[in-house]
Amino acid sequence: MTVQELPGAGASHRATPPPAWRPRTEAAPLLPDPEPYRVLGTPAADRLDPALMRRYYAELVRGRRYNAQATALTRQGRLAVYPSTVGQEAAEIAAALVLEEQDWLFPSYRDTLAAVARGLDPVQALTLLRGDWHTGYDPREHRIAPLCTPLATQLPHAVGLAHAARLRGDEVVALAMVGDGGTSEGDFHEALNFAAVWQAPVVFLVQNNGFAISVPLAKQTAAPTLAHKAVGYGMPGRLVDGNDVAAMHEVLTEAVQRARAGGGPTLIEAVTYRMEAHTNADDATRYRSDAEVEAWKAHDPVELLERELTARGILDAAGIQEARDAAEAMAANLRERMNADPVLDPMDLFAHVYAEQTGQLREQAELLRAELEAEDDA
Amino acid sequence: MTVQELPGAGASHRATPPPAWRPRTEAAPLLPDPEPYRVLGTPAADRLDPALMRRYYAELVRGRRYNAQATALTRQGRLAVYPSTVGQEAAEIAAALVLEEQDWLFPSYRDTLAAVARGLDPVQALTLLRGDWHTGYDPREHRIAPLCTPLATQLPHAVGLAHAARLRGDEVVALAMVGDGGTSEGDFHEALNFAAVWQAPVVFLVQNNGFAISVPLAKQTAAPTLAHKAVGYGMPGRLVDGNDVAAMHEVLTEAVQRARAGGGPTLIEAVTYRMEAHTNADDATRYRSDAEVEAWKAHDPVELLERELTARGILDAAGIQEARDAAEAMAANLRERMNADPVLDPMDLFAHVYAEQTGQLREQAELLRAELEAEDDA
Amino acid sequence: MSTVAEQAVKPATMAQALTRAMRDAMAEDPTVHVMGEDVGALGGVFRITDGLAKEFGEDRVTDTPLAEAGILGTAVGMAMYGLRPVVEMQFDAFAYPAFEQLISHVAKMRNRTRGAMPLPITIRVPYGGGIGGVEHHCDSSEAYYVATPGLHVVTPATVEDAYGLLRASIASDDPVVFLEPKRLYWSKAAWSPESPASVPGIGKALVRRTGASATLITYGPSLPVCLEAAEAAREEGWDLEVVDLRSLVPFDEDTVVASVRRTGRAVVVHEAGGFGGPGAEIAARVMERCFHHLEAPVLRVTGFDIPYPPPMLEKHHLPGVDRILDAVARLQWEN
Amino acid sequence: MSTVAEQAVKPATMAQALTRAMRDAMAEDPTVHVMGEDVGALGGVFRITDGLAKEFGEDRVTDTPLAEAGILGTAVGMAMYGLRPVVEMQFDAFAYPAFEQLISHVAKMRNRTRGAMPLPITIRVPYGGGIGGVEHHCDSSEAYYVATPGLHVVTPATVEDAYGLLRASIASDDPVVFLEPKRLYWSKAAWSPESPASVPGIGKALVRRTGASATLITYGPSLPVCLEAAEAAREEGWDLEVVDLRSLVPFDEDTVVASVRRTGRAVVVHEAGGFGGPGAEIAARVMERCFHHLEAPVLRVTGFDIPYPPPMLEKHHLPGVDRILDAVARLQWEN
């Protein structure tokens, strides 16, 4: 519709309406469904791909075990802190599995599991939280950006990277993860806006786990859903049950494919729940009830999938046992390797500040070297 | 609707869906009309209030004259720079006139006209652009925040002020003005989100004048309209013809009333056009065509109103002349007063950095004082 | 609330003193509001606002959306309407998103309006390292604040000062960046909120230890380290004076200069990086004012000029007793 | 394009040299991209990117949405993918919204990833006053950048350096904050882009004028003022040396120290505020390294510690020839 046809333009003395303005797209296709999309437990589950679902099952079981092991490591002092994704495994793992090799994952500080599911060695994924070097891996090796602590700040990185890849003609999709709280940051807004204007191949995955540390969603936004934020950027918004790994897989895959095909970015809100405290250092009883947590237990992502697959005969007791054994093996390996003290070289403090050390840094490095030598002598 | 009723919850092995999540509001009432709301030249104009419209007419004529005079002052070196609002007078003036005395206006750097229409002395409004003191007025006197140069940064101020007033039980509404370009800033996002969560009595008025300096709207956003951004915050969005002062008045009044009644914030996009260059220092031919400007001339806010009012017999030649005379008188007065050199005291540089001068500043003030005295002696 | 007698005997932590300062300010002045991320039910990630929401309600102790520019920006508006917001930034590096609001508005509003619109905002920032925090949780960002005219920059090093300086900051009609040394949160002292008399408002440094050989100039988290170094220095035959700045802006030049003129030697100690850090200003100023009294250049012992290290390496970065003593040894004693 | 012969004779402005530097870098290296507000069709509000969009297309010279954190944040992503973004911030104070990206990511990414992910980003920031700009358009914000390890901070003072240093910055594998002195944009020199050989990369200061009585240490917009002051000083019998730092990080300590050791006296001159400004670091460092060579304390002539004044008062704020000579006069000549 052009503005020439606008209602009210009839009166004869009226000037032709301004020609430069017109609605750029229709809002309707951008609006999310009013309820989270689901597959498990619905007729849509009839079309599940057994092999894929068995793979997801194994990953979910492994992810759950990874979470438990990481939390145990905090109690043993082997990790300084761990933000658990128990209850969020479906979203974490689907985010990793829908990507192709050349794609990039931009995890938030919470998303070590997604990084591990993409193939990163768990020990490398955990260096930040263990207290040894900030980023324990080469981001280019697995195309996983550094775990990002300042919330939402990695979202514009994802946009820039995806845009750069597109400019170079590479079919790369960037998937960026953020929490419900992170959507309030200015960087969230700017990233989504740039992505939409540039039609960058990015998928924004918001895990709405109900809380930003202690702050519930109702104090974070008054929007109908977080997925509705897509409208304001002119990109499609999708609402999905984040505990339903089959639904996550479908919705993410669709968004990744649209991005890869040049269809631009998508905002996805995965409705989920953080079953444990914010981190091991947090006390969740201060801000939420046991009843709420209990209610969500009945909607556990691992169990949802297990029930669906066993009911459909896709998974049997042996399959379950196999997944659990593999998970135990991963945990044992992780435990063992994390029990070894990492060896850090204090001189590394100065090695990577710049490509070439400044004179001032050389001086400081010499100071530290002398101190270390004096210590060694003593 | 509760999640218990969600489609797909039928399968018997399915857990009850998560109880903590539900859509917070319906999206429909938040969505703007797809076309800008109009009154002039439409049947809705039958209900125009003649007295109010005559007042608007006088203000628009005065506003147009103010713009011309201010631009003339830049040519005479009396103003360092002037961002004109020729073509945007309807939005500028309606923004000021819909407010009550206790309300607050938060203008952007472009909105001296809105401040003047609210009652501020034009000479005071122009100190910033003249080069004498930054803010030439006491913001509390007219309840006009300082003209704000860093884009969108005053929007959270408006939210905080409105929120504070509400906490204190005062019926104060804050109206904050921003351009299409300003909507891309993180501060825009954060301000709207805080306002919606707090249900603060704020009206956000975006003047979409087609450009952010040289950057056209299409490079600024991919949204259907800027008003659609409201959806993502859970506040109503309204699209209005910014050159139709009667429509501006109605839409703004409705939003102000909703805010005052405790109904929370509104986002309004006024579709308008910047007829002149960004400022006198800009060269608009570098980025837009004369044809576009010409087309918008046919949709001039002053002429639109004049035609409607004369056609309806609300305004006659005498009324037009009266408005023009008043505008000339204002311009003559402004010209004369701006031709006097302002007297500034250099020692004021140190007077208001802190309530109490620090020792270091006292020293620096002494240095300057000595220099000034030496100059006087010379 | 506990009685005076109880308070007087019980040791309190710096965290408790800070909480108590906000509580007392809020009880006395209804315009004082606390806002930030998780400051309500949780009481803040460091529990510094513990109990305030319960006592004063959510309207005065507000869990905001997660957006630091929004928090500070709305606080500006609240202050414009006559409130006294006390803003909590969750960690040092998470104050950065609010920099534009801080620099372009908070610091400039009084000046811009010729005094018509002062902004009595207190911005509490837990800062510094030494607690095993991961990156972005241990920055000492005072250089940015110090270089911004219009801000006061205050940092306590003792339990008593934590209370007194925070009260003074909240009472100030100007914006104050109130830097809380994280690793001193759990430091203890026998302290009662009824006797904060020794804090004479913002802008007074204090000689924490008198000495004749040289002056250590420090603040915040480095004060205990300097006091320890001064103890250790006695073995080497040095009698060190220790000055606690307590406020970086205003900077109490007179106290510092008087001390250095007396001792003739000085070392500035802080965790922030040295290059362009606050110690540069102090050293430059001391040398300017004490030039003919100095036996040696003013030296600095600071964090290295590197991004804050991972927890396992932070001990090598932080100024410690040995590094301070090494600097003291370089003060040209043999001259 | 013009021929060598034409270029060699025609005087060029600093603005033209900057444009040419970007043009040549883009022509040589397809990974160089220019982005920012109004850098395309308009050529930037100062016309520094004039003609680039036409020559290289919108994909390489991009008008971004109006959001500085977004601009720098997406530039980070582009650099992660192997591009070399050259970002324009429209004015000094409008770089503040991008501070979190700058401090927490741009400055730290190489270090965080142990060198695996360097960020070759050039951030061009027109800075400083003297052009009659209104508030927020005249800040000298170098103190913030200088105090952030991981950033290079570069600022040219001549037409030739504008070209050479910008080329070096774009070629650098590390992020560079490239500060462009606004009021020198239209300064002219006979200059040809074919002979930028005298710029030996980033990090070398240059003695712009030799002298024996005292050293003026300066950079960027204050260099011409210092050279003028040095001329004027001859009348007073002072033979001043003038050092142009050209880069604040890395800081060429050796050149500065060698000069001051020779002259025995020094004044640091810059527009940025003095308190916590770059001059503090320079003064502190010079005193540390030249202590026994100094006849007087190192003095500073800087902008006052106030928000940048309105245009009609800026002349009182900016370090001028007289204020510099007054400082030189205070260098204890009678001792």
Ligand SMILES: Cc1ncc(C[n+]2csc(CCOP(=O)(O)OP(=O)(O)O)c2C)c(N)n1
């Ligand atoms: C810019 C910034 N501000 C504050 C913090 C401190 N912080 C860490 S996690 C967190 C809550 C995040 O909530 P959400 O985005 O919902 O993610 P979740 O923790 O639920 O995964 C906060 C406030 C931070 N990391 N970054």
Ligand SMILES: Cc1ncc(C[n+]2csc(CCOP(=O)(O)OP(=O)(O)O)c2C)c(N)n1
């Ligand atoms: C934070 C910030 N960035 C950049 C600028 C420089 N600038 C001044 S006006 C302008 C364009 C504004 O466009 P818009 O918001 O549409 O308002 P308009 O000028 O059209 O009224 C820009 C980029 C600024 N003032 N503030």
Ligand SMILES: [Mg+2]
């Ligand atoms: Mg969350």
Ligand SMILES: [Mg+2]
């Ligand atoms: Mg505009």
